Each structure stands twice: as structure tokens, then as C-alpha cells.
Amino acid sequence: MGSRKKKTTERRNDGKGMQFRVVGTALRKVDATAKVTGATRFADDLFLPRMLYAKLLRSPHPHARITAIDASKARALPGVKAVLTGKDLPIPFGILPVSQDEHALALDKVRFVGDPVAAVAATTEEIATAALDLIDVKYEPLRAFPDAIDAVEHPDPAIHDYADAGNIHKLIDLEFGDVDAGFREADLVREDTFFFEGNTHLPMEQHAAAADWSPGGRLTVWSSTQTPHYVHRALAKVLELPAARIRVIACPNGGGFGGKSDPFSHEVVVAKLAMLTGRPIKITLTREEVFYCHRGRHPTLMWVKTGVKKDGAITGMHFKSLLDGGGYGSYGVASTYYTGALQTVTYPIPRYKFQGARAFTNKPPCGPKRGHGTPQPRFALEVHLDKLAEQLGMDPAELRLRHLVPPNSLTANWLRVGTMGLGRCIEKVVAGSEWKRRFKRLPYGQGIGLACSSYITGAGLPIYWNAMPHSGVQLKCDRGGGVTVFCGSTEIGQGSDSILAMIVAEVLGLDPLHIAIVTGDTDLTPVDLGSYSSRVTLMTGNAAIQAAERARDLIAPHVARKLEVPAERIAFADGRVFDVEQPEHGVAFAEAVQLAEAAEGTVGTVGSYTPPRSAGRYRGAGVGPSPAYSYSACVALVDVDPATGIVRVPKIWIAHDVGRVINAASVMGQIEGSVYMGLGEALMEEMAYRGNRNVVHKIPSLLEYKSPTTLEMCDVVTYVVEDPDPNGPFGAKECGQGPLLPVPPAVANAVYDAVGVRIDEVPITPEKVFKALRRKDKGEEPRFGPTRFPEIPWPEPTRVPPPWEGGDGTAAGQSVGRTLGRHA
């Protein structure tokens, strides 16, 4: 496509001092009408002629060897068109290059109750389900590991044939300066242990996928996936088909939250079944199966030790985490690094040590859920700081305000912070909630708590190593004046399609309704890595700005020639292209495109985006760097019933530094939705298993997995803070994940303010509060939470001098010139 010969005009995307027509308004989303009329086609809404239905047989054992599978009776059932078992799809896959440990169907071993073992294609779902009962699988059960501590302490039998040690999938030990020296300088040193229970995304849409194989040898797969590009790669690998013959279409996701970011068994299986039967085929998971797909929040045990001066300044921090990974790798290596990465971007930590471990266990695999690996340590850190503030006799808001990471600085672990609006966020929620009047002054049973957080706006490095852009946009200008934007991004409800329309409309001076959006289709759209890590607005936005600016630069000279003015005087606004010095002197955008098309041929451009190079160059430095960090502050008001331990949250104040608002209504929706999900995690959501009964999931249903209804959801007062970041499109940073993070610790801190007990474990259930109150009554430590962090065979630490100790971002003794720091 398009001309790239002209130099793009200077980027002004930090947006400071800019006047906007579209950016910052509350526009109706481009897909809003389809969504309110039921016209949006989700994956399960696809019905193709002669379509078959697939079902998966899943393991009833948490850990077992498969000794034999006999599917002959299933194959003989009328209506059954094909049966697959592990040997039909023997090539492993997985989202991370270092964890290619999944098979579409178990090859020789199952690793959790619900692990897929066989698949059936039949003319109806009923026949497919009946056929599953006819498949005879012989298992030889193995000892199962119900939790991370058990897995750490028992290396045999190994769940996988690869691991850093026994059943410990990953071990990390990073040291940025001498933390012990930091503790020696401190006026106060405190240690705490926390546990964050696992929970799941619970999208309202169950995962579904459909596939069609054309006799000409091309495969099409539709799926409710957040990451069509990674599904594309996995399908090519497992099916041994050239990627060029596979088309993956990401249907609009009925909610994702990270749960549809891995390539999944059911996607591979329908593709293979379509190829075998020559008929289109669909699979829709039951709600119970969605719980087995999981990839949700890792249950995480944490220990933190911090030294502080009398004024609250941190002198050193040592943080340990142990993640319960479940049966497969998924994003787990990255998740483990994330439990140690972002502690440093809120309050200055001059010396920092992080040790992280992820264990394999016999439960559904954990992975990325909204906040990916950072809500757990953020909960620990913010409650820990609340305790430190109390010991220092400081107001916890004041402690944080006094010690904020400065903008445009490097952290101990070499993360580059750009703009930093946390101070303004704290001020907003403190004023709005009347914090000073309420904190420590509310009647017994009522309390108020504060917490802060930060999150990445996209990861600095891709999931698989490559030097290509993270996001690409193609732009086609029609001679009728319409513009079509093609981008591989995936609409999961966060409004990413609308962001593309608004940004292109802003640059080209068009009505967003004149812009058509084509996304998430590997045949039609350039690669965008997917809807995860809050990367989409920043990365697709920057790519879209580049493509639109190139279109502007392509069109402007031809209009200038017609108007007989210099090209620099050409402006684009209100659907016209005109001379800025005589605005009435101009042409309609459609005519401008026609002038350019007559002179240059088809008018199209491309844009792409690659994040800036990260500063850290040590092994492990790949997780944490981001083009920009968002910041949030939260105050929660709680009512605790001391007789029952029931915690109600009537109101939450949240302030979020989003850099620059692109779509105001979407920003509000993302912030409120994050608060909601954080509230669910704080109070009730948990993946619970019967460890002593075959490690079965206790509650794989929407009724028993508690999530907030309208009756539990609190009022939310939202403040949108804008501190435009030069790396963001017009200055925009993320808002879809960060505002979740401060909610659980704010609630925990408020519970302490209300009834004087520390609940150092999420979710904060009535039972835990009640037990802590009983302990308080008996004169014991008024607390509920873990007391022990197990012995872990940590490796030799990677020692990286922090920037102020004269380092260059490499580890001591690291060979110069090697680019390390990927998820390895």
C-alpha cells in the first residue's frame, strides 16, 4: 500500500497545548448500535451450512498417566463424524516460547481435573455429548499436588518433564543494590506475609470457536480470542500448515479480562476436525469448562520486608512471592516476574531485592487476569505500607504523598517512568472522600482505607522475540471520502475499535462515523499483538496516528497545488481540507482524496508502532518496562458487622491518571469496571478446590462462584486525571487494568480502620474477619493471614546495580553486548 516517500510531519502526540475536536469527547462507540440491537455476532452466533458440533472429553483425574484410549464405540455411534485423541495432535504449543508445554488433547498424561483428553465431532451437540461417554480411557493415577507449598516441598512425581527445580516451574532472584545495607540505615524495619487467593475472569460469554476448511486447502478459524495473532501462530505450528493458508478471525469478545489470551485446546481441535471432516464445525464451552480453561489470577503467597526512615522514606525492600501456577505454563513465567516488577514505580525504593517462584500444581492453569501478576504484590505492598504508616504515626495518605517516584526517572530495577500523576490522584480522593475528617474518626464498625497503584501501558517487549512492530495499521482513503482503518487489534468490549476511529478522525479532521473499522482478522489486517497488557490504545493509537499523518502528508500537496498555496498551510478539519490562512478556501475531504488519487493512484498508507527500548539489560528485564505507566489512588468506605464479619462497601472514590482521555465515556467505563472487578476480588471471588478430594473445583458455576451483583456493587466516585505522556497517542496511557489494583488493599485497610483487625488475605470473607475479631477478643494478634513462607531453593541472585550506583542496566558479570531480559 501507499506512499511512504514523504517525511511525516513532526509528531505532536504528547498533546500538550493541543486543541482537539474528537479526542477527549464522550463519543458513542462505533459498535454501540450493534451491541444494543443484538446484531453483534459473537463466535457462538455463527451458524454455517452443514455445520458439525464438537465436544471435549475432559480428565476426571488431577494427575494421571493415560495408559489406553479406546474410542471405537464412540466412532460407531450414528451421527459421529470424527474422534480425536492426543496422538492426532502431538505437537505441543503454549503462549510463551519457553513454555511450549500444552497439547490440544493430552498425549500421555493429564494434569488437572478438566484437562482435555479426546474430542468428538457430530451432527448435533447431543450426539457429540453422548459419544464422549463411549470413549474408554484407562488412567494410572499419580500423586496430585493441590497447592504451591506442597509442590515446592515435593519434587516427585514431577508434573512436567521440565522445570527449574522439581515441581518449581520458575525461579527468579534479582538484586538491585544491597538491601541489607538499606535495612541497616532504616529507623524501622517491618516484615509481613500475605496471601492473595486465585480468582477467575468470568467473562459472560463462554469461549467458542468455529472452523471451516475449504477443499482448496485454506483454513478459517473464528474464535472468541483476545489474541488472534498468537492463535494464528499456534495453529500453524500444531497443524503443520503454512500460516499463509490459515485465517484467524477474532470475533468480538463477550468479555475477556485476560481469559481469552492463550491459544486453547478447543481452537486447535475444531480446526483439526474441520480438516478431517471437510465440514464447518463449532465448539462452545459450557460454563463449567470455562472454569477449566481458567488462566486467571495466580494464588500468590508473599513475604515483604521493608526498611523506612522516620519520615516514611523507604531505604530498602525485599519481596518474595510464590505463585500457584496450576497444570501448565501459560503466561506464568511473565506472571512471576510481574509479581516483582512494579513495586518500584510508585514510591522510591533505592535498594530492592525480588525473589519469585512459580510452582506447577494439579489445577487449571493460571495466567493473565486484569492486572497480570501485579494486583497480588500491590495488595501486599499497600497494606504493608498502611501498617508502616501506623507504626510511624503518619497519615497513610501523607506518607505516600511525601514519597512519590519523580517523573522522568529510572527505578532501581531500571524501569523508565515518564509522566506520573499519582500525587494528583491521591489529592483528589483524599479531598473527595473527606479522608482527613473520617480516617480513624468513624464509629466502630465503619472504616475508611486508602491505597494506590500503577500499571503498564503495554509491555516493552513482545511475547516471542522479534524485531518487528507491536502494532500495525493500514489506512485506505476512498474517493467517496470514507476512510477504512485496518488493524489486527481485538475488540473485547474495551472500545478499541472506537479508539482507532477517533484517532484517525482527529488527524484527518473527519467525522468518526465516516471511518470504517476492520479489526482482528489475520487475512485482512496487519498484525497487532492483541488485547492484553493494556497495550491497545497506546500501540494501535500511535500506529494509527502515523498512518493518518502519512495520509495527510500524501493528500495535502495536491490540495495545495489546486489552491495555489504552500503545502504547509494545508489543514484538515470538519470534513474539509483548506488553507489555514483562508479557511473558506478549500475542498471537501472527498475531493482532496480524488485529487491525490488522480495524481498518485490508490490512496493508502500504513503506520506501525514499536515501543522504546527498555533501559534494563539484565536477564529478566523484559517484564516491567512499558512506554508509560498509569497511576491510580483509591479510598474505600466500609461497614463491618462485628457480629458476623460481613463487610459491605457502600462507596469507593477512585482517581486515575490516564495521561490523556481519548474517549471519555470509555475511560469512565473502564475505571468503573475495574473498581467493580477489584471489589469482587477484595470481598468474594475465589477459585476453590477440594485438595483432599481429588483436587476438584468446588464451584465451577456462576451461581456458586460469587461475583458482585447490583446489590453488592458500591457507588463509585471517579476522578479522571490527565498527565499526558509523550509516549502515548496524544498523551494517552492505559485505564483498563490499573484502577482495579488499589481496590483490594484499600478495602483491607478500611476494614482495619473499622474494627482494628488486619485481614492479610484476599478475599476478605466474613469468616476471615470473624476469626480475626475472635482472636482480637482473646487478646491474640488481631489478624487473619498466612504466617509462613516456605524454604525455596533460590538460585544465585542476578545482581544489577541500580542506576544511582553507576550501573548501565546490565547484571554484574554479565557479558557485554548480549541482549537479554526476555521472558527467559
Add this chain to the structure above:
Amino acid sequence: MPDAKAKIALDVNGEPVEVAFAPHKTLLEVLREDLGLTGTKHGCELGECGTCTVLVDGTPVLSCLVLGLACAGRRVKTVEGMADGGLLHPLQEAFAELGAAQCGYCTPAFLLTADALLAGNPHPAREQIKEALAGNLCRCTGYIKIYEAVELAAARMRGEKAEPARETLYGQP
């Protein structure tokens, strides 16, 4: 062998319809699979999430728990029947305007439940809206934009010239 199909006549979105289907099928399945009305969604097919809500004779029901056969002669309204020709229903308009539909998957059910609420109570208080919608789960919005959209639509349906509050769209100053 599959069961012999049953045939019923009913009113779907104001039009008489005859449809034949396996007698064990739920209303949800009949709507989606036999009538092609895929606007009605499912989240559990066990009556837990409210996502499949449609109106039967004006009352919200969980279509995953109702047999198709039980709807013979009844009036069924789905999301496809909400707009009046090319004109969106005020609830649809308000949901679109405020971003009360994010992923949009639970949206049809919320719209129909709210439609039934407003039919019986044109001026519901916030608590009454929460009560009416308590059986519908949404994982995207935190429900807030949904309440605000129902209130905005209710005001407009009462004939008021209502516009969204600035804080609704832009947050507190």
C-alpha cells in the same frame, strides 16, 4: 433417532411465528437455533446469570429454563424486537450513549429486564433499578453506566428532555 419435532405457534416480537423443533429444546435454543434470533445470549444455561433473559407476555424469564413448548400462544419479546423500525428504543439509545454496553454480551438481557421494569414503573428509584437488575450479571461495567442509562431512558420515556450528567461521561471535576 432424534425425537419427532413439535410445532407451535407464538408471537415473536409482534409477529406471528410457527416453528417446529425437538420437544426438549429450551426457548433459548428455539430462538437462537430455530428462529435465527441470536441476539439472545447465554452465560450458563443453568438459570444463574440472567444473560438469556427475554420477555414472555411482558415478564422477564430466563429463556434457558423455559421449554419452547411452554411458549405456545405466548408473546415473546427479544432484543431484536426492541427498536421501532430504524429507531432505537430509548433504553437502547441511552445504553449506546453512555457506554452501558461494553462487550455487549449481557446487554440484550439488561435491556429487556429494564424494559419490563419501566413498563410497570416509569419513575424507578436507583434502589428499585438495582433490585430489578439483581438477577443479571455484567462483568464489564460495574453496573453504574447501566443504572444511569436506565434513568436517562426513563426520563426521556416520560417525555423529559434529559441529557446525561457531565460527571457520568467525564467524571468528577
